[in-house]
Amino acid sequence: SYELTQPPSVSVSPGQTATISCSGDKLGDKYACWYQQKPGQSPMLVIYQDMKRPSGIPERFSGSNSGNTATLTISGTQAMDEADYYCQAWDSSTAVLFGGGTKLTVL
């Protein structure tokens, strides 16, 4: 079955660039999206169709998807960006699929 793999955790200093990866077989052939989830809150879409930002999402959030890896990049990371991040794709055999999530720590 199709799987999406994310690193369990990523750390970044304030103002630096955070990069979170999401790996899956030929993931670049599918659309990937990303969600941010803060403690006690519902997930929020931050990137869809690989690189598009929903209205209201800061420009420091960007995405890419090629080969076997989709990447979420947060430039000039702020303390408020500390959260869990989940990638998601769609596969004909397993429908909607989420990665295991990455805890982003800003320290």
Added chain:
Amino acid sequence: QVQLVESGGGVVQPGRSLRLSCAASGFTFRNFGMYWVRQAPGKGLEWVGNIWYDGSNIYYADSVQGRFTISRDNSKNTLSLQMNSLRVEDTAVYYCARKEDFGEALDYWGQGTLVTVS
């Protein structure tokens, strides 16, 4: 503004049933596919199932196939999840979410409702 409000969660014994509802407002409900996604305590997101905008197609995760039923009432702007034969491992926060227009991303989520099977 788009709002999704889940209800119906609670504590239930293994083997029993529970029905969740999701009230939608702020958008034309009948035009959008809808999803149920759950999150076990301290765990990641898990797709439960989804229903097309017109109810013509419904899909389920293997873990709930045959036990859970998704339905919608476009006249009442309501999405439902009927959960039968509940198991301890079904304990989770259940979210309803709206699928975006042209892809498979979920652009709006409800606040979730907690189901505890114990």
